[in-house]
Amino acid sequence: MNKLLTISLSPHIFKKDSVNKIMLGVIIAMLPAFGVSIYIFGVGALKITVLAVLSAVLFEYLIQKFLLKSGSTINDYSAVVTGMLLAFNLPSNLPWWMVIIGSLVAIGIGKMSFGGLGNNPFNPALVGRVFLLISFPVSMTSWPVPLKDKLSLDAITAATPLGIVKEGLGNNQAVSSLMSSVPSYLDLFLGKVGGCIGEISVLALLIGLAFMLYKKIITWHIPITMVATVATFTGILWVFNPAKFADPLFHILTGGVMLGAIFMATDMVTSPMTKKGMVVFAFMIGILTVLIRTFGAYPEGVSFAILIANAFVPLINKFCKPKRFGE
Amino acid sequence: MKKTKTFPKGGVHPKENKISSLKPIEKLDLPETVIIPVSQHIGAPSKTIVNVGDKVKTGQLIAKAAGFISANIHSSVSGEVIKIDLIEDPSGYKKQAIIIKVEGDDWVEDIDLSEDIKKDINVEATEIKDRVLSLGIVGLGGATFPSHVKLSVPESKKVDYLIINGVECEPYLTSDHRLMLERGEEILIGTQILLKGLRINKAFIGIENNKPDAIKHLTELAKNYNGIEIISLKVQYPQGAEKQLIKAITGREVPPPPRGLPIDVGCVVHNVGTAFAVYEAIQKNKPLVDRVVTLTGKQVKNPSNYLVRIGTPIANLVEASGGLPQDTGKIISGGPMMGRAITTLDMPVTKGTSGVTVISESESTRETVLNCIRCGRCVEACPTGLEPYLLMALSEKNLMEKAEQERIVSCCECGCCAFTCPSRRPLLDYIRLGKTKVMNIMRRRQ
Numbered sequence: 001m002n003k004l005l006t007i008s009l010s011p012h013i014f015k016k017d018s019v020n021k022i023m024l025g026v027i028i029a030m031l032p033a034f035g036v037s038i039y040i041f042g043v044g045a046l047k048i049t050v051l052a053v054l055s056a057v058l059f060e061y062l063i064q065k066f067l068l069k070s071g072s073t074i075n076d077y078s079a080v081v082t083g084m085l086l087a088f089n090l091p092s093n094l095p096w097w098m099v100i101i102g103s104l105v106a107i108g109i110g111k112m113s114f115g116g117l118g119n120n121p122f123n124p125a126l127v128g129r130v131f132l133l134i135s136f137p138v139s140m141t142s143w144p145v146p147l148k149d150k151l152s153l154d155a156i157t158a159a160t161p162l163g164i165v166k167e168g169l170g171n172n173q174a175v176s177s178l179m180s181s182v183p184s185y186l187d188l189f190l191g192k193v194g195g196c197i198g199e200i201s202v203l204a205l206l207i208g209l210a211f212m213l214y215k216k217i218i219t220w221h222i223p224i225t226m227v228a229t230v231a232t233f234t235g236i237l238w239v240f241n242p243a244k245f246a247d248p249l250f251h252i253l254t255g256g257v258m259l260g261a262i263f264m265a266t267d268m269v270t271s272p273m274t275k276k277g278m279v280v281f282a283f284m285i286g287i288l289t290v291l292i293r294t295f296g297a298y299p300e301g302v303s304f305a306i307l308i309a310n311a312f313v314p315l316i317n318k319f320c321k322p323k324r325f326g327e
Numbered sequence: 328m329k330k331t332k333t334f335p336k337g338g339v340h341p342k343e344n345k346i347s348s349l350k351p352i353e354k355l356d357l358p359e360t361v362i363i364p365v366s367q368h369i370g371a372p373s374k375t376i377v378n379v380g381d382k383v384k385t386g387q388l389i390a391k392a393a394g395f396i397s398a399n400i401h402s403s404v405s406g407e408v409i410k411i412d413l414i415e416d417p418s419g420y421k422k423q424a425i426i427i428k429v430e431g432d433d434w435v436e437d438i439d440l441s442e443d444i445k446k447d448i449n450v451e452a453t454e455i456k457d458r459v460l461s462l463g464i465v466g467l468g469g470a471t472f473p474s475h476v477k478l479s480v481p482e483s484k485k486v487d488y489l490i491i492n493g494v495e496c497e498p499y500l501t502s503d504h505r506l507m508l509e510r511g512e513e514i515l516i517g518t519q520i521l522l523k524g525l526r527i528n529k530a531f532i533g534i535e536n537n538k539p540d541a542i543k544h545l546t547e548l549a550k551n552y553n554g555i556e557i558i559s560l561k562v563q564y565p566q567g568a569e570k571q572l573i574k575a576i577t578g579r580e581v582p583p584p585p586r587g588l589p590i591d592v593g594c595v596v597h598n599v600g601t602a603f604a605v606y607e608a609i610q611k612n613k614p615l616v617d618r619v620v621t622l623t624g625k626q627v628k629n630p631s632n633y634l635v636r637i638g639t640p641i642a643n644l645v646e647a648s649g650g651l652p653q654d655t656g657k658i659i660s661g662g663p664m665m666g667r668a669i670t671t672l673d674m675p676v677t678k679g680t681s682g683v684t685v686i687s688e689s690e691s692t693r694e695t696v697l698n699c700i701r702c703g704r705c706v707e708a709c710p711t712g713l714e715p716y717l718l719m720a721l722s723e724k725n726l727m728e729k730a731e732q733e734r735i736v737s738c739c740e741c742g743c744c745a746f747t748c749p750s751r752r753p754l755l756d757y758i759r760l761g762k763t764k765v766m767n768i769m770r771r772r773q
Contacts, residue, residue, distance in 0.1 A: 005657055005658055005669070006692070007669075009756055011742030012663040012664070013498065013690065017747070018751075117698050118699050271701075272703075274703065325570065325574075325580060325583065325737070326580040326583045327712075
């Protein structure tokens with residue numbers, strides 16, 4: 001026998017799974033929400049998303065080629081996911097150059113400066129978003145209302161339900177009187193509301209969640225714990241004083257709670273390794289979100305809450321060990 | 328049927344690929360020469376007691392156990408010892424082997440070669456252990472731990488259960504499955520002998536439920552035997568790993584190394600093949616000179632189960648099943664999850680060879696290693712509750728003290744982590760490296 005044989009250690013077979021399959025799964029899971037955003041906000045949403053994805057991929061390619069002089073990893077689709085998630089967190093009428101700056105910050109500072117996929121401590125898309133939010137607060141909080149004319153690019157803007165409630169409460173109005181000026185809960189669930197591109201339709205996001213759970217891309221631990229924590233915490237506040245605090249359903253249907261719980265906090269790279277850790281992490285995000293929303297200066301706090309919790313992931317990993325067999 | 332049992336955490340489910348499960352065990356023709364290594368078991372290599380030129384009979388002792396954890400080795404053929412030489416075995420190291428030129432098949436007289444099943448057990452408990460030792464029985468599941476050691480229960484320990492491992496959770500392999508179907512009665516008698524040797528009266532035979540025919544067959548037969556219960560187990564790798572099997576069946580957890588042994592939780596585990604070998608040893612006075620080996624692989628023309636004399640070159644098995652396929656990338660002694668890739672077909676079948684798996688070229692090429700994306704799938708898959716990603720990083724950076732704290736020596740090397748990793752990281756390779764280093768450090772410390 002003159003054949004050369006491969007010699008390597010066990011295991012000799014591997015599961016048919018890969019990083020790009022996982023990333024592709026996440027992209028597919030985002031499509032329902034993307035579809036709804038185009039329906040609600042028209043071409044603006046499409047334009048922003050395409051721009052964010054293309055610029056994210058291009059920046060990753062350029063940084064690796066000219067700055068790091070390493071091989072390109074754009075084939076793993078993670079830059080596509082980052083670009084899409086960034087776009088999901090932006091209003092659909094944001095100036096195009098801000099989107100590109102957001103992509104550059106997300107990929108350049110959020111991801112590549114730490115060594116690329118897998119090494120970044122913070123969710124890159126959120127790094128990009130928060131950078132934009134702090135740099136261009138006016139543009140980042142001018143929310144277009146759902147369009148009548150789908151092809152128009154000149155959207156009318158208005159405050160989001162969270163903004164209305166925050167401002168109203170600031171002026172000592174009761175929650176009940178403010179509720180007349182926010183869309184019905186059914187509209188909030190379906191997505192007929194102003195807001196970020198990807199966050200509006202709870203239904204579409206839940207379809208994405210179901211797909212990712214079915215494909216075993218993520219587990220229930222982060223999304224369910226996070227939403228449950230937000231609901232419980234706001235529920236306690238609401239029972240305590242319904243005139244000053246909005247009800248739990250309002251909190252989970254509005255803003256970025258669903259988007260954050262399903263797509264942002266579940267980012268594998270920046271979330272804990274064990275189930276126990278994931279529950280702790282998601283609980284933390286839930287608490288921080290409610291604290292920022294009800295007691296902080298911003299009407300919405302999901303992005304900050306996730307970024308803060310991201311910083312705790314190494315600690316969580318250190319303390320939430322799996323149960324060792326036989327101990 | 329009762330609910331299927333399983334171990335609580337981790338594990339994976341590779342494609343089972345039990346393509347040879349319907350092939351009855353065939354007797355493989357005697358080779359021209361056999362190569363019998365003197366180190367086919369865990370423990371000290373046996374001491375050769377024959378010289379070049381000696382004539383030996385089938386079943387004759389040719390190497391003696393050297394110490395308590397060691398095993399006797401018998402000639403598997405009759406003929407002339409032509410060489411005592413160093414040969415490479417699947418571990419990659421050169422080890423001494425006795426090479427015998429086959430001349431006919433002349434057995435030692437007092438071995439009963441009839442096919443009759445002998446049910447009555449006419450030996451005393453103490454004699455069982457001595458016979459198992461003298462007839463060279465070792466664990467046939469792959470670990471080849473000398474069986475008499477497991478029958479020597481220290482005074483301070485108490486055994487409650489005997490567990491017979493018929494799980495065969497490795498993909499592809501079917502030798503235990505066939506043995507249970509064709510030699511069920513003998514396995515049960517062997518189990519009773521082991522029970523008697525341990526002076527207990529409760530045995531479980533654990534079988535994965537992808538072998539419903541074997542479960543049914545043995546359950547039927549077990550009605551005539553007291554104290555033997557057949558347990559149906561979920562198809563989940565590594566169901567057949569000793570600690571996982573004990574946990575699945577009895578709910579007891581063997582403590583981690585260096586202290587933990589099955590006996591610490593009152594269990595003794597033997598493979599079904601070992602139970603069969605014990606039957607042959609006690610009832611027929613037959614030493615361990617042959618075993619069932621599965622020769623398999625997707626491209627293999629005729630994947631089969633063979634009854635093979637120890638020392639037969641693997642090439643003979645390959646020949647019998649239709650030759651080496653055109654598309655061969657790797658030949659594995661054992662199954663694809665824990666087996667060892669071998670360098671040449673000249674290597675012999677030993678007591679621990681449960682199968683030979685031929686893997687195609689495309690399957691044996693490892694894919695590009697990517698960054699860890701911290702998905703946690705390895706942590707999820709580890710049945711021991713370790714964090715493979717962390718152990719690999721510690722091993723890579725040579726942080727052995729930390730690796731020891733993180734229980735690197737508890738790793739059973741089942742390979743679930745590397746199997747499941749989407750970034751194709753060589754987790755187990757690095758963990759093995761770290762584990763060896765840590766074990767050396769621990770040994771030196773003592």
